[in-house]
């Protein structure tokens with residue numbers, strides 16, 4: 696059996712893994728392009744972003760690689776970044 700749609704929990708789990716192994720930058724960048732999808736696979740849930748869905752994309756500055764997200768998955772990514780930032784004691788950001 697195959698789940699047609701990933702639940703928030705599964706996407707969060709996947710995002711945590713991608714953040715933990717460095718596949719995703721630990722901070723959401725400031726410059727994000729938003730628009731309708733082009734069928735590219737969302738890195739968070741591994742499902743294509745269709746032409747009828749909003750796609751958020753940004754460049755991973757470390758690899759100059761384009762990352763695509765569904766709008767909902769991007770929000771989860773942002774919230775995981777915030778959680779990670781507040782949970783990592785050695786990486787406190789002073790401002």
Ligand SMILES: [Zn+2]
Pocket residue numbers: 737738739740741742764765768
């Ligand atoms: Zn997604």
